[in-house]
Structure formats: C-alpha cells, structure tokens
Amino acid sequence: MSIAYDSIKIGIVSVSDRASSGVYEDKGLPALQDWLGRALHNPVDYEARLIADEQALISQTLVELVDAGCSLVLTTGGTGPALRDVTPEATLAVADKEMPGFGEQMRQISLRFVPTAILSRQVVVIRGQCLIINLPGQPKAIAETLEGLKDADGTQLVPGIFAAVPYCIDLIGGPYLETQDAVCKAFRPKNAIRAPRS
Ligand SMILES: Nc1ncnc2c1ncn2[C@@H]1O[C@H](COP(=O)(O)OP(=O)(O)OP(=O)(O)O)[C@@H](O)[C@H]1O
Numbered sequence: 001m002s003i004a005y006d007s008i009k010i011g012i013v014s015v016s017d018r019a020s021s022g023v024y025e026d027k028g029l030p031a032l033q034d035w036l037g038r039a040l041h042n043p044v045d046y047e048a049r050l051i052a053d054e055q056a057l058i059s060q061t062l063v064e065l066v067d068a069g070c071s072l073v074l075t076t077g078g079t080g081p082a083l084r085d086v087t088p089e090a091t092l093a094v095a096d097k098e099m100p101g102f103g104e105q106m107r108q109i110s111l112r113f114v115p116t117a118i119l120s121r122q123v124v125v126i127r128g129q130c131l132i133i134n135l136p137g138q139p140k141a142i143a144e145t146l147e148g149l150k151d152a153d154g155t156q157l158v159p160g161i162f163a164a165v166p167y168c169i170d171l172i173g174g175p176y177l178e179t180q181d182a183v184c185k186a187f188r189p190k191n192a193i194r195a196p197r198s
C-alpha cells in the first residue's frame with residue numbers, strides 16, 4: 001500500500017551577481033533542490049531561477065513564482081550589508097505579511113556556525129497563499145538554517161526553521177507537507193495532524 005502525498009510547486013531562486021554572470025558556478029540552486037529532495041516525502045515540481053542582485057528583478061521573480069502557483073519559495077543570497085544586497089527589501093516589497101520569527105530563529109541557528117550570522121538581514125513573508133523564505137548566500141547556510149544543528153548521534157541541538165514550515169503552509173491553505181524525520185521533523189499541533197491516506 002503506497003501513501004498518497006500532496007504534490008507541491010516550490011520556487012527556488014539564487015540571487016548572485018557572480019553566479020548569474022558566469023564568474024562562478026551556481027551552487028545555490030543545486031543545494032536548495034538537494035536539501036528539499038532529502039527532506040520532503042511530497043512530489044515536488046521545482047521552478048528554478050538564477051538572477052542578479054537587482055531589487056526590481058527579484059521582486060518581479062517572486063511575484064511570477066507566486067502567480068505560477070508556488071506554495072513555497074526559497075531564495076538564497078543577497079541578504080547581507082553590501083551595497084548590492086537587496087533581497088530582503090525586494091521580498092518585503094511584495095509581502096502581505098511578515099513572519100519575523102523565522103528570521104530571528106535563523107540568525108540564532110547560524111550563530112552556532114558562524115559569528116557573522118548577524119550580518120544576514122534575511123526575512124520571511126507571506127504573499128497570497130505562498131510562504132517566501134530568504135536564506136543566506138553561502139551554499140552551506142541552506143542546510144544549516146533549514147535543518148538546524150545536530151550532534152554526532154543525530155540528536156537535534158537547535159531546531160531548524162523548516163520544522164515550522166509545513167504547519168505554516170497548512171495555515172495559508174497550501175498542500176500538506178510531510179518530512180523525512182531524520183532530516184527535519186516537522187511539528188504540528190495534534191489536532192492539525194492528518195491521518196496517512198492511501
Ligand atoms: N550562488 C552561489 N553559488 C556558489 N557560491 C556562492 C553563491 N553565492 C555565494 N557563494 C559563495 O559564498 C561566498 C559569500 O557570498 P557573498 O555573500 O559574499 O556573495 P555576494 O556578495 O552575494 O556576491 P555574488 O552576488 O556575486 O554571489 C561567495 O564568495 C561564494 O564563495
């Protein structure tokens with residue numbers, strides 16, 4: 001008996017002047033797709049974009065992905081203090097609601113990995129029925145923030161922010177996401193847990 005999982009469309013956006021112009025190979029999109037593929041049971045239809053650090057272009061890309069039916073969009077890059085870093089501004093410009101707890105938690109998690117974690121101004125917002133999450137540009141920051149910190153035995157020391165993503169998407173009317181517990185154990189209140197369907 002196989003379990004039927006909801007399908008989901010997810011936008012992944014790498015914001016990098018150098019990767020988008022070919023100075024270096026983009027590692028952001030593969031890292032995002034790899035982590036989501038390991039974390040989710042659901043079949044995923046990815047919409048991938050590699051773009052420069054241009055505020056209007058970032059906002060336009062986010063709007064297009066939401067209009068295309070994405071329930072979740074993850075961006076990587078452009079969250080720092082450099083003059084060209086404008087991903088948070090571009091994200092806030094298309095937001096209906098800001099979800100500040102995610103950004104606060106990501107900076108707390110990241111401080112366990114790097115003292116420069118506080119340089120990331122990453123934000124998380126809701127536009128329509130889509131959750132949009134900014135992640136830092138370092139490819140390794142993707143798994144660090146989404147998954148959190150585990151010890152050598154796999155015991156979770158600091159929960160990653162993705163644990164709260166499935167229930168957040170429930171609350172905005174999106175598909176029911178189910179995670180691989182070994183990668184990320186999603187948390188839902190008891191009354192929000194759906195019995196497995198076959
Ligand atoms: N998309 C990416 N692909 C591969 N490596 C990246 C990517 N984005 C960032 N990095 C790596 O992380 C380091 C720190 O990222 P940094 O925030 O300095 O990039 P940036 O200032 O946003 O520049 P750019 O927009 O040109 O990537 C980079 O020097 C690079 O080694």
Ligand SMILES: Nc1nc2c(c(=O)[nH]1)N[C@H]1C(S)=C(S)[C@@H](COP(=O)(O)O)O[C@H]1N2
Nearest residue numbers: 077078079080110116120136137138141144
């Ligand atoms: N988890 C994690 N968070 C991190 C980092 C990292 O390596 N891991 N790098 C930091 C650094 S050095 C910077 S400058 C900021 C912003 O990075 P961005 O401009 O590439 O988004 O993210 C910070 N947050």
